[in-house]
Amino acid sequence: xxxxxxxxxxxxxxxxxxxxxxxxxxxxxxxxxxxxxxxxxxxxxxxxxxxxxxxxxxxxxxxxxxxxxxxxxxxxxxxxxxxxxxxxxxxxxxxxxxxxxxxxxxxxxxxxxxxxxxxxxxxxxxxxxxxxxxxxxxxxxxxx
Numbered sequence: 495x496x497x498x499x500x501x502x503x504x505x506x507x508x509x510x511x512x513x514x515x516x517x518x519x520x521x522x523x524x525x526x527x528x529x530x531x532x533x534x535x536x537x538x539x540x541x542x543x544x545x546x547x548x549x550x551x552x553x554x555x556x557x558x559x560x561x562x563x564x565x566x567x568x569x570x571x572x573x574x575x576x577x578x579x580x581x582x583x584x585x586x587x588x589x590x591x592x593x594x595x596x597x598x599x600x601x602x603x604x605x606x607x608x609x610x611x612x613x614x615x616x617x618x619x620x621x622x623x624x625x626x627x628x629x630x631x632x633x634x635x636x637x638x
Contacts, residue, residue, distance in 0.1 A: 527585035532575045533563035534590035534615065541590060544614065548588055557585065569596035576600035580607050586624075591616040 529552045533541040545561050552559040560582075562575035569592045579587055580603050587609055591597055594616050604611055605622040612625045 528558040528560055528582065529586045529588065530575070530579040530582070530584045531559065531561045531563065531588045532572055532579070532590065533561070533588075534592055535567050536561070536563040536565050544590075560584075563590075567592035569593050573597060573600045576604060580604055580609060583607075584609060587611045588614065589618075590614040591618055594618050 531545050531548050533545055535541050549559045564571035572592055577600055601620045601622050610624040611622050613623055614627050617626050
């Protein structure tokens with residue numbers, strides 16, 4: 495029962511996460527736009543489920559989706575992924591930061607390019623962040 499509840503919560507989190515970024519999407523003018531997901535780790539069940547939910551929601555909105563998550567938490571790999579996404583001209587970024595301080599210069603570049611960013615789980619203090627989605631750890635502990 496706990497796993498089922500947790501999985502439902504993860505899927506709902508994914509839907510909430512991307513719904514704000516995708517609001518108003520699905521129009522013909524959105525064709526070819528891409529959202530990039532840079533999660534905390536590609537081997538963690540939570541992040542895999544969240545990525546799958548974000549990908550499904552993006553596709554339903556008519557947007558391309560790309561996952562640039564490294565296998566292990568790595569701020570240098572995340573910075574490189576953000577910089578690559580900016581060069582690709584993406585429409586938005588979903589980031590699960592491996593730490594709250596190491597992405598500043600890459601986020602500055604995303605801001606200059608006009609790319610909105612949604613963060614998940616770890617908050618980043620940067621004026622570019624469009625939205626932040628986090629777990630209520632006290633409530634989650636009650637489910638455990």
